[in-house]
Amino acid sequence: MAASAKTIPLESSNAISDWTVVLPRRGKRRRSFLKSKHPEQNQQPWAPTDLEMDLNRESKLMEKIQMCMKKLENSTFYHVLLDQVRSPHVLEAFLRVLGSESKMQMVVYGIGSIESYEPPRLQLSLAMLLKRKFSWIGDIEVFDPILSATESRVLENLGCSVLSVNEQGQRQASKPTLFFMPHCEAELYDNLVQANWRTERLNNIVLFGNSFGTYEEHVSEFRSSTIVNSSRHILAVRKFTHEFAINTVSDDYFGAFHDTSWHFFSIVA
Numbered sequence: 001m002a003a004s005a006k007t008i009p010l011e012s013s014n015a016i017s018d019w020t021v022v023l024p025r026r027g028k029r030r031r032s033f034l035k036s037k038h039p040e041q042n043q044q045p046w047a048p049t050d051l052e053m054d055l056n057r058e059s060k061l062m063e064k065i066q067m068c069m070k071k072l073e074n075s076t077f078y079h080v081l082l083d084q085v086r087s088p089h090v091l092e093a094f095l096r097v098l099g100s101e102s103k104m105q106m107v108v109y110g111i112g113s114i115e116s117y118e119p120p121r122l123q124l125s126l127a128m129l130l131k132r133k134f135s136w137i138g139d140i141e142v143f144d145p146i147l148s149a150t151e152s153r154v155l156e157n158l159g160c161s162v163l164s165v166n167e168q169g170q171r172q173a174s175k176p177t178l179f180f181m182p183h184c185e186a187e188l189y190d191n192l193v194q195a196n197w198r199t200e201r202l203n204n205i206v207l208f209g210n211s212f213g214t215y216e217e218h219v220s221e222f223r224s225s226t227i228v229n230s231s232r233h234i235l236a237v238r239k240f241t242h243e244f245a246i247n248t249v250s251d252d253y254f255g256a257f258h259d260t261s262w263h264f265f266s267i268v269a
Contacts, residue, residue: 046166048149057150061115062157068118069125077249077257078126082133084262090244093264094136097176097206103138104176104206106131108160109169109192110184111144115151119183119256126257127180128158137178143167170195173204181209182260186231193233199267202237207263211245212238214259240267 072078084090098104108127112120124142131137142155143163152162169184169191171177179192189209196202215234244262248254 043168043170044166046143046145046164048147048152050149052149053153054150057115058154058157061150061154065114065121065125065154065158068121069129072122072125073129075249075253077247077253078129080247080249081126084244084247085130085134090262093242093244093262093266094206096266097204097264098136099176101176102136104136104178105138106140106178106180107171108140108142108180109144109167110181110188111142111147113144113146113148113151114154115148122253122256123180123182124155128160172196173201176204176206178206178208181207182257184209186210186215186234190231190233193237197233202240202265202267205263205265209260209263211243211259211261212241212263213243213261237265240265242266 085094094104106127108124111124114120114124127140131140140160141163142160143166145166147155147162155162169181169188171179171192173179173196181188181192189207189212192205192207193202196205212234215231216238219231219235242264246257246260246262248257
């Protein structure tokens with residue numbers, strides 16, 4: 001089988017036209033991401049452009065997040081999602097990625113402005129509640145180039161680490177890693193898959209993000225559209241992907257989590 005090699009061939013096909021799909025992103029700004037065969041060349045040092053320290057803003061934001069976490073923790077949506085993670089098929093997939101490791105680090109890309117919008121706060125709250133609930137989820141690292149200094153300090157006070165480098169989504173998974181990326185652009189997912197285009201790396205990844213199946217459906221439906229070639233790796237990895245859709249349960253959580261899935265890459269070395 002083609003996946004038995006260490007490096008997975010990226011099939012070239014006329015059926016894969018140049019395209020990109022950006023699903024609705026409430027509370028997030030559109031950003032462009034670089035692509036390169038050498039991911040480390042794209043990674044640039046980063047710091048918030050605003051250096052203002054405002055303790056009142058920080059206090060208000062912390063209060064908003066704590067209220068958001070409490071709301072989410074008591075919701076039917078959250079308990080349905082916990083039941084999904086504990087279900088035999090999904091839990092088995094998590095344990096397969098963990099292997100002999102005791103912890104799976106979490107990397108949160110593209111969270112958006114947690115100060116300005118509720119969907120990013122709900123997404124952050126879910127990441128933190130999952131870490132609190134499951135002992136095998138390790139430290140949380142967060143990055144979005146639009147984060148303010150206030151947001152960065154609040155994230156750090158919540159126990160997260162804010163990355164000082166813009167990785168462009170190209171973190172190589174040398175150990176089990178949960179990439180938490182709801183409602184990011186297709187380019188960012190494609191960067192992640194491309195950077196890990198080896199059997200042992202893809203097998204180390206759990207991805208919480210936009211449904212790859214939906215991207216595939218959009219390509220099939222809108223094949224004639226004039227779109228940028230930004231998602232070939234998403235399409236190529238679909239045949240190795242096990243996807244479990246998230247049930248948003250109510251409109252309260254649709255904006256933050258609609259069309260989101262758990263993705264596991266099952267590739268035999």
